[in-house]
Amino acid sequence: MTAAYWVTIPLVRLDIELPRDEPIRFNRLRQKVYFYEYRQDRVRVLSKKHWGVRPVVYNWSDLIAEVYSLYAPMGNGGLVENIVIAVRKSGTNEIIDRLFFSHDLEDGKQYWEIIRLFMQQGPDALPTFVRPPRDWDNDFELTPIRRLAPRVQWPEAIDRESRTAPEPSTDSQATNKVTP
Template sequence: MLSLVTWQATSFARLIRATPRDEPIRFNRARQKIYAYNFTFCWWNPFIPWPIKIVSYDWKDVRAERWRKQAVTHQGSHLVKTGIMLSVVEPGTNKVIDRFSLSNTYGEESIWAYICTYMQHGLDAVSPAPHNEDHNLLLWYQFAKRLAPEVKWPEAIDHESRTAPQTAPLAQVESP
């Protein structure tokens, strides 16, 4: 019993301390890439490392998958939960190599349409983003998340995900 309680307490404490405050996704139209701040944890083993993995994928390899879960409660009511997963496929195939959740406080379908329009046509084709704030800001009642590590992109990825690629200046051709 003591080992079970220890395992549960360790898992809970580690989940609060190791899970980042958010898992943002950045879309860079100029580079036609997406950047994801992914966190993976192992619920049954709190003693192994739970890494934060920052990944970059080409936009052409990203697909959206809509999911829906239904559950019946013990009181007989039906609960329905839906969402959008971004799936990354191997180039030229439909084999999924990575998945991450596209979460938002607005409609999932409308946010996916917004992202696609932005990535294909640019800022002029979309209205201003409804919600774009610092991922480390917390609401006053989110006490447990205050113990979680802040979202911190590596400097090189942070720069790359926010800027357009720089083209090398054309070499001066000398005439004879």
């Protein structure tokens, strides 16, 4: 009986608590990337600390994309290829976190190249897209259960920081002045 609860509770919590999407925000001017990460722990199934949304912020220079493949017993041949974003500790090659990015290898490569282009050259360097971006609030392709999922709500400080440019400091303005 206890084992049935241990298996059922995580599945119910995922259905109820998992947000509609897990967005990533890229702030080119700050060179920061903001993740809306959902955590789950199969051992501590009733813990509020180990379950739920955790917004995280990383420096763009610390991120790399990793591709991994594995064979699993499945009906489609068993090969699974995913892309994750690995976060390195600043100044080292030690990986401190991995965040899921894409299930599809080719789509993931294209998305990563578009992101790199945006972060290096800005929005003017992006290609013209055939379809508009997906609106998760008005997406009719979502299943009825996914429509009931909680909407993404960034904490106010992170929401403001991820949408704005850094404040110009007075020191940098003083050093950039040209004297006649």
